[in-house]
Amino acid sequence: MKKNNNCIVADIPELVKCFRAIIKDPIQGIGEIFDQKGPVVRFSFGGRDLVISTDPGIAKQLLYDNYLFADRKSSIQPLVPLLGSGIFVSEHQSWLNERKTMSPYFFGSLLDKYIKPLADDFIREFxxxxxxxxxxxxxxxxxxxxxxxNLKILVSPDVKPDRSLMVSDLDTFIENAAIHSHMKNEIKEFMLGAIGLKPGRSRKVSAALSRINTFTDQLVDDLKKGKLLKAPLIEMLFEKYEEKALSLQQIKDEIKNILFAGFDTTAGGLFWSFWLIENNPEKKRNMTEEIERLKDDTLDTQEKLRTLGYIRKICFEALRLYPPAWMFTRQILDEIPGFEEEIPLKSYFVLPVYHYHRNPEIWKAPDDFIPERFDDEAVTNSINYLAFGQGPHKCIGSRLAIMELVIYLNEFYKNFEFEIIQKSHPGINPGIIMKSRNDWQVALRRK
Ligand code: HEM
Known part of the structure; x- marks a missing residue:
């Protein structure tokens, strides 16, 4: 093993050992690798490297300075059958076009229109x-x-999904693409390849994908025929379709991309926010005082919602401790100018955001729940904070997600309280999107 600045280069036996640990438990396995070897670990094998890093310098290179050379699509191949040519996987000029046309629907004053429907629906459901x-x-x-x-505000207020089935289908498909499942599948593919066979997708995963596709096909068909009202974003996409600038398949793909990227992540953020609030009484008190102080105000614009400053900080801090997109990957497809190390083409870089956010070199007392770290919100735009990524590919839904979380927490603690049934930590199940290992059993009562 050769030491190279703060980068450890590991050999093949070590790689196998680490792969085993990651397949068994990705969060713990990657944590152990960093504990033993430091913040940047580089495995070299088969003419390409795998670099796992919690180093802000490397993150900056990949996400800002050299983002054009660091490709996302190739590193999330298992998701492509779901995401098609949507914004999450499109590249270069087509990604830029999609990002430009969709951005106004995720930033700016249009978001104000979502506030009331979000709050009303949430209260009704709870x-x-x-x-x-x-x-x-x-x-x-x-x-x-x-x-x-999310479907209602972004696609159609009339939509009625079979939500339990849909959540389970998306879970099934996405889980299959998570790092440990992906590694297992690669090993299976390698072994079957050696005897001349090709692995197929499991029947369960294929059935899940097929139901998601059927749902989206029907939805887009109904939208096209005017059977369902169109949300502003979809209205715009159909205008592009009328101008022949977009195909129906692309509209379907964008809906699936929004589904994939939007609801599960925000749901994870809300779930862990609840967990942290309920287990930190002093922070909960600060938050409820704020809610009490503002309870009679009409918070119907983004600017007014910002007065719920403490809840906002709670959301950023919950996403730091439990980042729903807990790791992301890039593949180096072209030579990176000025990169300190020589990296072979097709090498992978893994940024495990969960570990990055708990690196004591980056965050003081990293395991503690301290919303006050975000007194200066500018920190959330720095390379130290990767809950929404950074740079040109930074989450397009970040503003919407934080707005949703603030609305939900405010409405929840104004109107309800938990009758906590289960006290123990739910544990972490890191798929592509971080989930709990054992869901948290609760009951509610109205205040
Ligand atoms: C708490 C909630 C959310 C979290 C933690 C989150 C996290 C992320 C992260 C980390 C990325 C960057 C991934 C990378 O660089 O490889 C990303 C990108 C993206 N997110 Fe989110 N996201 C959230 C909510 C949403 C919502 C609500 C939407 C839309 C409805 C959304 C849509 C997207 C899209 C389309 C991209 C790709 C952007 C691009 O490449 O231009 N996300 N998200």
Whole structure:
């Protein structure tokens, strides 16, 4: 093993050992690698490298300075059958066009229009749950509710998905592409390849994808025929379709990209925010004082919502400790000018955001829940904070997501309280999107 500045170069036996640890438990496995070897670990094999890093300098190179040379699509290949040619996987000029046309629907004053529907739907759903008085798995319920709410504001206010099935299908498909499943599949492919066979997608995963596609096909067909009202974003996409600048397939793909990227991540953010608030009484007190102080104000613009400053900080801090997009990957497809190390083409860089956010070189007392770290919100735009990524590919929905989280937490603590059933930590199940290992069982009551 050769030491190279702060980068450790590991050999093949070590690579196998690390792969095993990652397949068993990605969060713990990657954590152990950093504990043993430092913040940048480089595995060399088969003429390409795999670099796992919690180094801000490398993150900056990949996400800002040299983002054009660091490709995302090739590193999320298993997701391509779901995402098609949508914004999450498109590249170069077509990505830029999609980003430009869609941005106004995720930033700017249009977001104000979403505030009331988001709050109303959330209260309605949670009132039903509270009135039932039964215990339920919080994370699963939040996902189902947010799936529908996100579809309503971004696609059509009339949409009625079979949300339990849809959440489970998206989970099944996305889980199959998570790092540990992906590694297992690669090994299977390698072994079957040696005897001349090709692995197929599992029947369960294929069925899930097929149902998601059927749902999207039907949805777009109904939107086209005017059977469903169109949300502003979809109205714009159909205008492009009328101008022949976009195909129906592209509209379907964008809807699936929004579904993939939007609801699960925000649901994860809300779930972990609840967990952290309920387990930190002093922070909860600060938050409820703020809610009490502002409870009679009409918070119907983004600017007015910003007065809920403490809740906002809670959201950023929850996303730091439990980043739903807990790792992302880039593949180096072209030579990176000025990169300190010589990196072979096709090498992969993994940025495990969960570990990055808990690196004591980057954040003081990294494991503690301290919303006050975000007193200066500018930190969230620095390379130290990767919950939404950074640079040109930074999450297009980041402003919407934070707005949603603030609205939901405000409305929840104004109107409801938990009758906590289960106290123990739910554990982490790091798929592509971080989930709990055992959902948190709760019951609610109205205040
Ligand atoms: C708490 C909630 C969210 C989190 C933590 C999150 C996280 C992220 C991250 C880390 C990235 C960058 C990935 C990379 O660079 O490889 C990203 C990109 C993206 N996100 Fe989000 N996201 C959230 C909510 C949303 C929402 C609500 C939407 C839309 C409805 C959305 C749509 C997207 C899209 C389309 C991209 C790709 C942007 C591009 O490449 O130009 N996200 N998100």
């Amino acid at each position: 009132t039903i749950l509270a009135d039932k008085g039964e215990s339920f798995g919080l994370e699963k319920k939040i996902k189902e509710i947010l799936l529908e709410i």
